[in-house]
Amino acid sequence: MGEWRKKIREVTPYVPGEQPQFADMIKLNTNENPYPPAPGVAKVLAGMDAGKLKLYPKPDARELVDALAAEYRVAPEQIFVGVGSDDVLGMAFLTCFTGEKEILFPDITYSFYPVWAELFGIRYRTPALDENFLIRKEDYFVPNGGIVIANPNAPTSIAMPLADIEEIVEKNQDSVVIIDEAYVDFGGESALPLVEKYDNLLVVQTFSKSRSMAGMRIGFAIGSRELIGAMYAVRNSYNSYTMNYPSILCGVEAVKDRAYFEQTKAAIVTTREKTADRLCELGFTVLPSAANFLFVSHKRISAEELFGKLREKHIFVRFFKKPRIQNYLRVTVGTPEEMERFLKEIEACLADMP
Numbered sequence: 104m105g106e107w108r109k110k111i112r113e114v115t116p117y118v119p120g121e122q123p124q125f126a127d128m129i130k131l132n133t134n135e136n137p138y139p140p141a142p143g144v145a146k147v148l149a150g151m152d153a154g155k156l157k158l159y160p161k162p163d164a165r166e167l168v169d170a171l172a173a174e175y176r177v178a179p180e181q182i183f184v185g186v187g188s189d190d191v192l193g194m195a196f197l198t199c200f201t202g203e204k205e206i207l208f209p210d211i212t213y214s215f216y217p218v219w220a221e222l223f224g225i226r227y228r229t230p231a232l233d234e235n236f237l238i239r240k241e242d243y244f245v246p247n248g249g250i251v252i253a254n255p256n257a258p259t260s261i262a263m264p265l266a267d268i269e270e271i272v273e274k275n276q277d278s279v280v281i282i283d284e285a286y287v288d289f290g291g292e293s294a295l296p297l298v299e300k301y302d303n304l305l306v307v308q309t310f311s312k313s314r315s316m317a318g319m320r321i322g323f324a325i326g327s328r329e330l331i332g333a334m335y336a337v338r339n340s341y342n343s344y345t346m347n348y349p350s351i352l353c354g355v356e357a358v359k360d361r362a363y364f365e366q367t368k369a370a371i372v373t374t375r376e377k378t379a380d381r382l383c384e385l386g387f388t389v390l391p392s393a394a395n396f397l398f399v400s401h402k403r404i405s406a407e408e409l410f411g412k413l414r415e416k417h418i419f420v421r422f423f424k425k426p427r428i429q430n431y432l433r434v435t436v437g438t439p440e441e442m443e444r445f446l447k448e449i450e451a452c453l454a455d456m457p
């Protein structure tokens with residue numbers, strides 16, 4: 104009896120940041136955008152015909168793929184869309200990495216990568232970031248089964264120059280190189296222009312951060328027709344209808360409104376720089392951010408202690424109890440008002456802890 108327990112798959116899942124629900128909270132722990140989606144999204148939702156939901160959506164998410172193809176100047180056949188970039192990245196791992204040879208990604212990066220690798224039985228190795236938390240490109244100039252780089256990296260917020268990314272792709276033309284650009288719109292250099300030149304490159308982006316649509320779940324990848332075709336073949340062996348009707352229509356509206364996109368991005372970058380300056384004045388080390396978050400460490404007070412104090416005040420930031428980064432906090436950039444309150448509470452905490 105109970106032998107089934109030995110037959111089921113056992114995995115250690117990814118743990119996302121918490122989603123607390125307090126009316127007075129300031130939520131700076133999961134890198135969501137503090138601004139609402141483009142106004143066209145609300146209009147589409149308000150005018151949506153629920154009767155359309157009785158039919159399956161288009162399996163190729165045609166309108167959304169066409170809007171992305173026009174925006175990023177690639178062919179529709181070069182775009183894969185999925186339920187957030189987590190879905191896209193998971194499908195990319197399943198398609199591009201067979202597990203025979205180990206894949207490479209940094210020791211400090213998005214903590215979902217090792218989870219997918221383990222789920223799919225893909226061997227991996229994690230070259231260490233250098234003492235300044237920079238990726239050492241030379242670590243990737245070795246035989247491998249594939250490469251994954253988040254650029255800008257998370258949770259460090261640091262961007263790698265495009266020339267270094269190109270060197271990694273150029274020296275690894277017998278492997279697929281995935282560049283996870285979840286934060287690229289806030290200041291990184293996208294590898295998209297390299298897609299025409301290297302058919303082993305896959306660039307992954309998301310609507311969750313720079314397009315303020317984490318709740319809608321839209322992500323996409325751009326690559327060669329062959330690579331994208333292989334990803335759709337795998338997806339269609341698992342679930343053909345990943346993109347629901349509301350997200351296809353809303354996604355199109357978000358992509359079309361370039362002015363709103365530029366405006367909200369610029370607001371976040373301005374707030375990021377002001378917040379970084381103030382934190383430096385308060386005795387924090389702030390890593391150079393090209394993302395919508397700051398990775399900071401105080402020279403006197405431990406990150407864990409500060410995390411707990413902020414939490415009591417309903418200010419939520421992210422703390423990773425992991426080697427090398429356990430004295431850092433990851434703080435999402437909110438609105439100017441939110442950051443003002445965050446800084447006030449930080450000042451109060453520092454005054455309380457002599």
Ligand SMILES: *Cc1c(COP(=O)(O)O)cnc(C)c1O
Binds near residue numbers: 189317
């Ligand atoms: C947020 C994030 C993602 C995935 O976000 P989705 O909401 O699934 O699109 C992927 N990679 C990194 C590095 C992220 O920070």
